[in-house]
Amino acid sequence: MSAALDTLGKLDNPRHVAQESAVPRIDLARLIARIEALAQVGAIAGGGVCRLALSDEDRQGRDLVAGWMRELGLDVTIDAIGNVVGVRAGREALPPVMTGSHIDTVRTGGRYDGNLGVLAGLEVVAALNDAGVVTRRPIAVAFFTNEEGARFAPDMMGSLVFQGGLALDEALRTKGIDGTTVGENLARIGYAGPQPVGGARDVHAFVELHVEQGPLLEHEGLTIGAVTGVQGIHWTEFVVEGTSNHAGTTPMALRHDAGIVAMQIACYAREVARELGGGQLATVGHVKLTPDLVNVIPNRAEFTLDLRNTDADGLAQAVQRVFAFAQEAASAEGVRITHRPLADFAPVAFDERIVARVESIARERGHSVRRMPSGAGHDAQMLARMCPAGMIFVPSVGGLSHNVAEYTHEHDIEAGAGVLLDLLVELAG
């Protein structure tokens, strides 16, 4: 790690780039063509994509992208959690500068979330190939397994295992929403690779290009976000167990209604987010009542709560307040409540030198730019535990993401890929 940080000192000399060749340039049309082609895999109505992690569609997407990696001359390895890394050799056999993201999507996902970062990484490689540039360090492009967490919890699973924060065995045993495990599905789609995971790979630095997935850049008319860090994420699954009974004959005072307790907790979490302010977010995205009939008091309610905050203390306070309320509400209704963590990640700060260089490279290229935190979790936050890491954001039209209508303008894609190119070349020395 200290060696990596020393070498990053070269950032003080931003003109130190490979000199022996033409200036590499992003080919926007080629990048867009790859985005379009990948978006056809698992395409759904409205222009969106459904490629849940380790599904058949994910396999097809993986095959397509890994094929492109090989066409570009990368040395492709697959590790035991299904992360795919393509390495472009450098002049020296040093730890690589890495970029990348993920290609799995939520059920009603867009075509840019994750995919842009991976395909822009490939475009950087293609640009370097075209220009005949050989960097001192290798450049690696990765896509990590199950970043979304829409099928298997926690999200960012592949990069978390890659970094060593989650044991491989535990990840492989994880059951998804359909009851099958990560391990089964990796084997089924042929992506349980031979490469070891868990910190075995030394990475010099990591940079991820991603769509903002929020409204801020568009709202302020800016092109590039220099991402300072990622907010903390706390996901919980609650199960409330009450008594099923007839909706017409059971007096309100004698009910043990699992459903109403779930809904009271959801409303309270919203209220806590409003009261705490300062960027505290609270979302209940999944609710399942049993037996789920109009005239039967639910005896079971399962629901998820997604709490996020850039401030660790604020997040802890939100968690504490909602959990305390959940116990009170359950007790008042005479129902049982249990909960299990699905994800719990503290806020992450990115490497200041990388944040500063994203900002300055953007300006050098004539783009408007601001520093900003990321609202969403990203693979870069896992890599930040093992090497200097940072992110580049480009605007999302209407702030839409996890939505089939997700869109980023082509000129913004070009700008973001250009910043990524310059930063990777600089880091690779």
Added chain:
Amino acid sequence: MSAALDTLGKLDNPRHVAQESAVPRIDLARLIARIEALAQVGAIAGGGVCRLALSDEDRQGRDLVAGWMRELGLDVTIDAIGNVVGVRAGREALPPVMTGSHIDTVRTGGRYDGNLGVLAGLEVVAALNDAGVVTRRPIAVAFFTNEEGARFAPDMMGSLVFQGGLALDEALRTKGIDGTTVGENLARIGYAGPQPVGGARDVHAFVELHVEQGPLLEHEGLTIGAVTGVQGIHWTEFVVEGTSNHAGTTPMALRHDAGIVAMQIACYAREVARELGGGQLATVGHVKLTPDLVNVIPNRAEFTLDLRNTDADGLAQAVQRVFAFAQEAASAEGVRITHRPLADFAPVAFDERIVARVESIARERGHSVRRMPSGAGHDAQMLARMCPAGMIFVPSVGGLSHNVAEYTHEHDIEAGAGVLLDLLVELAG
């Protein structure tokens, strides 16, 4: 109707029963055996039953009960909405005295709800057959289609069409939770009968024996409930449409979260029920979020609201308040809300003469008894629109119903069937 009421004047002379034969007696073992046999059709774990209306299980249950009707010598007819009526001839070709209920269940139903009323009716017929009693008027035993409404709305559909309150065509076109229609399913299971419906049949009086489905009789240690009426029922399906977006990047103030609005309305309805008191009930039993993922703000929430009250004004006030709040909550969140009625039945008062005779016959038989309203909707309330009608309740252990653990003690079943026997014989003259 006026003729029917005149004849009911005979109720003033409670000793006016058939004299030409032995005294008919309920055979509890035979009645329990039929309850057990019917409970095997669609049996589910925990001793419960799943025979959703017009399912394959419902067909098997219908075949079994209609077979018993024929074995008992009843003249069985099936009408166009699938109601099955078995008639035991009287000495005169007058409009029959009718009893019965339903044999469909909710998804996690018990073995007594509905079934008891139908099978106790058959036991009355069997007792009359054994005793060689021929009543002046015919006695009819019916089971009505889709009383529960768990698959097709509205509930009490068969008796509503029978009475003429819902056009046959409209009922047949009704789509269920699986998207198929009542008409398709009636044809599929062979119960689209040739008998006309809609008030064509003249009924002298209707009496339904049913389990209480609530805790009151057990709580007060009583055996028989003389049901004074049925509370009003108002079922609504709400659909909230917002914008799907990323749970981590969308500030709380910029959200259009369909899910939270649904849950706010559910919590408010609970609050209205508490504030109004006086027996106002509010239940949200069904909720469906889309896309239903932990980290995606729901763009659609569908949910049902079941409001009930014995007091028509109270019910109207609850409906008005919840609907007004729904609009406010939707407006505050910037989402669209629509609703459609699934059922809307005003409170019903049963015929005072029948209520009084249930009370006095129970006392004559040595049972404790109280007058009480019904919390649940019943076929008897539809029949009350076309003839003098009433109901007999027996206790539900723990107040449980719409629950696999639903149970009524055998001595209470015997008591209820005995009151039904005496009342039917008396009404049939």
